[in-house]
Amino acid sequence: MLRMLLSILCLLHCAHVRAAQSYVVEFDAPESIRGLLAEHVELSRWRGHERMNPDEFRRLYRSAPDEIRNLLATEGYYRPSIDASMTDEAEILRARFVVMPGEPARISAIDIEFIGA
Numbered sequence: 001m002l003r004m005l006l007s008i009l010c011l012l013h014c015a016h017v018r019a020a021q022s023y024v025v026e027f028d029a030p031e032s033i034r035g036l037l038a039e040h041v042e043l044s045r046w047r048g049h050e051r052m053n054p055d056e057f058r059r060l061y062r063s064a065p066d067e068i069r070n071l072l073a074t075e076g077y078y079r080p081s082i083d084a085s086m087t088d089e090a091e092i093l094r095a096r097f098v099v100m101p102g103e104p105a106r107i108s109a110i111d112i113e114f115i116g117a
Contacts (some may be wrong), residue, residue, distance in 0.1 A: 022092045023047040023057050029099035033072065041067055043095060054093060061095045062088055069097060076104035 025044045038044050041059040046052060065082045072080045083098040110111045 019032070020091065021052075021054060023052055024092060024094040026094065026096045026101060028096065030101065032073065033077075033099065033101055036071065036075070037068060037097070038098065040071055043067075054088075056097070057093050058086070064097065068097065072099075072101055075101075076106075077101040078105055079103075 025038075025041075025047050027034050027041075027044075029037060033073065041064055042079050043064045046060065047057070061084070064114070065084050068082055069080060072078075079102045081098075081100040087094045087096075
């Protein structure tokens with residue numbers, strides 16, 4: 001009787017345990033910036049963390065385009081085109097970012113003038 005009760009409790013517990021969720025982040029971008037994005041965008045950095053869950057993944061996904069824009073600005077790309085999409089299929093949340101950085105800002109001349117003694 002005790003064995004049967006434990007089996008039922010185990011089955012009830014297992015029914016509430018959700019299947020493992022997988023998180024995938026893809027950057028379709030020029031090779032020169034792909035590594036930078038994969039290393040520094042929070043969604044990419046935290047996707048494998050044990051505390052990642054679907055809500056957190058979606059939150060980080062929503063903030064990723066602004067994060068990508070700010071990151072690319074540090075490399076001189078001030079007008080990137082970013083197309084974000086997310087799919088949820090068979091326990092896999094997949095975020096995809098198509099990033100075209102555009103032309104980097106170029107400094108053609110600099111003039112430094114010192115005034116004073």
